Amino acid sequence: MFVRSAKRPFGRSLSPATARGLVIALYALYPIGCVLQLIADETATGDALRIAGLSLVVAAFVAFAVLAGSSLQRQAQEPETLLDERELADRNRAAYQAHSVFAGVVLLSLIYLMLRQDLSDNRNFELWAPATGDHWNAVFWGAAMLAMTLPAAFLAFRKSHADEDMGE
């Protein structure tokens, strides 16, 4: 998903440090925020944890929104005919790496769920799995953001210089 603005049709140019910071913030804050909200459901100090968790999730969505309008996301999502050969070469490499990582995450998740099923008889070793609508909502949006931003994340970590901002 690339959000194109009239002011910056080629997306906002980010420095390598900013781009990497946004990616790390997105991938770290979202799961931490979700886990805090999950813990909040089971503790007495639930409200404080819930607010902290929600704040982290909102911060992650802000990072996602900035990335969605960036030149990295444009490079990752733009149709091939609108990219030049260097952008395409970089995008193809990043897409391959993103595919590998995403497939790995899916495979590990399935192994986890299988393991949970196998251990379901053991009362002393119970593994968590999404059960409620809120849980599945959190998993869905996490997976969706991961799928939408992974290629841009690899581009961010490959980037060595701040690009010229072409929108101004």
Next chain:
Amino acid sequence: MSRRELAEAVGVNPQTIGYLERGDYAPSVELALKIAAVFSAPVEVLFSLEPFPPLARTVTKQGDS
């Protein structure tokens, strides 16, 4: 000639010209031929097995001689 002008002349993103200048990207033969045509230079001058010396050093040497 600015990056933007060269990029428009050869049909690439101006950022790509920056990548070429820094040696972060090796152009395809097609792009190299287009760039060579813009400067009316033979395409061989765009490729080298050895890294090109910094432009500033080349200009300084020319100024000294």
